[in-house]
Amino acid sequence: MSWITNFLTSSLGKKLIMSLTGLFLIVFLVVHLSGNLQLLYDDNGVAFNSYAHFMTTNGLITFLSYGLYALILLHAIQGMVIAWSNRKGRSVNYKVGNTKSNTFASRHMALLGLLVFFFLAVHMGDFWYKMKFTDQLMLVPVQGMDVEVKDLYARVDAAFAVWWLVAIYILGLIALALHLWHGFQSAFQTLGLNHKKYTPVIKGLGMIYSILIPAGFAVIPLYFFFIK
Amino acid sequence: MNLKLKIWRQPNKEAKGKFEVYEVEATPEMSFLEMLDVLNDQIIEEKGNPIAFEHDCREGICGTCSMVINGQPHGPMGLTTTCQLHMRHFKDGDTIVIEPFRATAFPVLKDLVVDRDSFDRIIQSGGFVSVGTGQAPDGNSILIEQEVAKDAFDAASCIGCGACVAACPNASAMLFVSAKVAHLAYLPQGQVEASKRVKRMVHQMDREGFGNCSNTYACEAECPKGISVENIAKMNREYFSSVIGSQKK
Ligand code: HEM
Ligand code: SF4
Ligand code: FES
Numbered sequence: 001m002s003w004i005t006n007f008l009t010s011s012l013g014k015k016l017i018m019s020l021t022g023l024f025l026i027v028f029l030v031v032h033l034s035g036n037l038q039l040l041y042d043d044n045g046v047a048f049n050s051y052a053h054f055m056t057t058n059g060l061i062t063f064l065s066y067g068l069y070a071l072i073l074l075h076a077i078q079g080m081v082i083a084w085s086n087r088k089g090r091s092v093n094y095k096v097g098n099t100k101s102n103t104f105a106s107r108h109m110a111l112l113g114l115l116v117f118f119f120l121a122v123h124m125g126d127f128w129y130k131m132k133f134t135d136q137l138m139l140v141p142v143q144g145m146d147v148e149v150k151d152l153y154a155r156v157d158a159a160f161a162v163w164w165l166v167a168i169y170i171l172g173l174i175a176l177a178l179h180l181w182h183g184f185q186s187a188f189q190t191l192g193l194n195h196k197k198y199t200p201v202i203k204g205l206g207m208i209y210s211i212l213i214p215a216g217f218a219v220i221p222l223y224f225f226f227i228k
Numbered sequence: 229m230n231l232k233l234k235i236w237r238q239p240n241k242e243a244k245g246k247f248e249v250y251e252v253e254a255t256p257e258m259s260f261l262e263m264l265d266v267l268n269d270q271i272i273e274e275k276g277n278p279i280a281f282e283h284d285c286r287e288g289i290c291g292t293c294s295m296v297i298n299g300q301p302h303g304p305m306g307l308t309t310t311c312q313l314h315m316r317h318f319k320d321g322d323t324i325v326i327e328p329f330r331a332t333a334f335p336v337l338k339d340l341v342v343d344r345d346s347f348d349r350i351i352q353s354g355g356f357v358s359v360g361t362g363q364a365p366d367g368n369s370i371l372i373e374q375e376v377a378k379d380a381f382d383a384a385s386c387i388g389c390g391a392c393v394a395a396c397p398n399a400s401a402m403l404f405v406s407a408k409v410a411h412l413a414y415l416p417q418g419q420v421e422a423s424k425r426v427k428r429m430v431h432q433m434d435r436e437g438f439g440n441c442s443n444t445y446a447c448e449a450e451c452p453k454g455i456s457v458e459n460i461a462k463m464n465r466e467y468f469s470s471v472i473g474s475q476k477k
Binding site: 002 | 234247298299300325327330331332333395396398400430431434437439440441442444446449450457458460461462463464465467468471472
């Protein structure tokens with residue numbers, strides 16, 4: 001094996017991939033949320049629909065988004081591979097478990113990741129797939145644009161009128177929050193960034209991020225279901 | 229004090245073990261191992277097979293006394309090995325569950341005794357410095373900043389007990405290996421071989437079948453010597469710079 005495959009299949013190499021893809025997803029979530037908050041404008045979706053049109057038709061964005069899907073898959077598959085070899089690390093379990101010395105989130109990263117994954121499948125099946133690959137969405141004119149755009153806003157509005165879809169979103173976002181509660185600071189430790197001065201700051205930022213970002217996403221279905 | 233003990237009994241490596249229940253009378257000033265000695269005397273008098281457990285120094289420095297007590301390696305007290313754990317931390321009438329360290333890389337040999345040769349093989353793969361023998365060198369001929377010496381010494385205080393593996397939900401050996409890697413990498417004598425060492429030790433650790441590190445930090449919480457997970461970050465840095473940074477393939 002060459003040094004590169006040796007490295008990428010070593011325990012630390014695998015974890016480096018988890019950390020880098022995880023951090024990339026952390027950055028992506030900020031971008032995604034800031035775009036989606038346009039759903040809260042009281043403009044019948046004009047801003048959001050033109051933004052969605054841009055995001056699905058711009059070549060560079062499309063190119064980047066396929067990179068994003070690949071990295072999510074890499075993170076998810078690698079995570080499952082790691083979780084599987086971790087299970088093999090202990091073939092007989094203890095009679096008395098130890099929950100004192102670590103957190104719920106840190107012990108259940110794979111389960112939380114899987115919940116996020118199922119949530120993503122529902123989420124992308126409903127919006128992304130319908131937007132990109134079907135003609136189910138109506139075309140609507142948008143002020144200032146010479147083409148009609150797909151009315152994703154209406155699909156969002158309809159989806160978030162369904163209580164169980166809203167419930168799936170809330171549960172998926174809680175799983176994401178817990179995943180990041182542990183994952184944010186963990187990614188830095190994996191990279192070797194543990195520092196007496198900066199690690200407390202990273203841990204604090206991680207707690208703020210892991211609550212604020214999922215909460216920001218959760219506001220959208222809750223707003224459509226309860227207020228709009 | 230009267231205690232009820234549930235202890236893992238397994239005659240040999242291949243056998244399927246099970247828990248046996250014992251009753252023993254202990255006094256608060258006994259150490260945990262002395263309490264087990266009393267129990268073993270009792271078992272021998274009844275012509276039974278005494279419980280096998282490992283111990284050597286009984287003063288908290290050799291790392292031999294491996295067992296999991298009520299779910300915690302080395303029992304409920306922080307920064308304490310089993311031999312230094314005293315019965316005053318338990319109450320009359322308590323039930324105590326005693327299990328061997330559980331890890332695929334630490335197979336049970338008998339009762340509470342596990343095979344920790346995997347740690348030895350990791351050390352053999354690189355946990356040493358090659359020095360010229362001969363005259364003992366002058367004590368302070370190589371100057372080392374006090375802060376650096378302190379970090380190296382903290383890492384060096386790992387006694388190789390394996391509690392970190394036993395505590396980790398993934399049975400990962402990262403705290404032990406990183407303590408050994410960091411201890412030598414901090415010091416000029418160790419830096420000569422640092423790049424080679426970290427690669428060899430990490431790869432040997434992987435071959436032994438330990439799990440990966442999920443940064444749960446259970447190891448640090450249960451380590452009787454207070455080895456910090458900062459060493460794990462240090463080892464990660466050493467490993468990445470050894471693989472990615474160095475010119476060697
Ligand atoms: C947007 C979604 C996600 C984000 C932002 C994210 C972020 C992260 C981060 C930052 C880490 C820490 C990496 C480290 O410890 O070095 C992590 C770990 C992990 N993620 Fe995710 N993740 C996401 C989705 C998923 C999905 C969909 C799965 C699986 C189906 C998954 C499975 C895992 C697993 C198993 C770990 C732990 C690996 C270990 O043992 O350390 N994640 N994630
Ligand atoms: S790091 Fe701590 S728990 Fe692990 S082997 Fe060393 S002394 Fe024991
Ligand atoms: S017997 Fe030596 S540390 Fe416990």
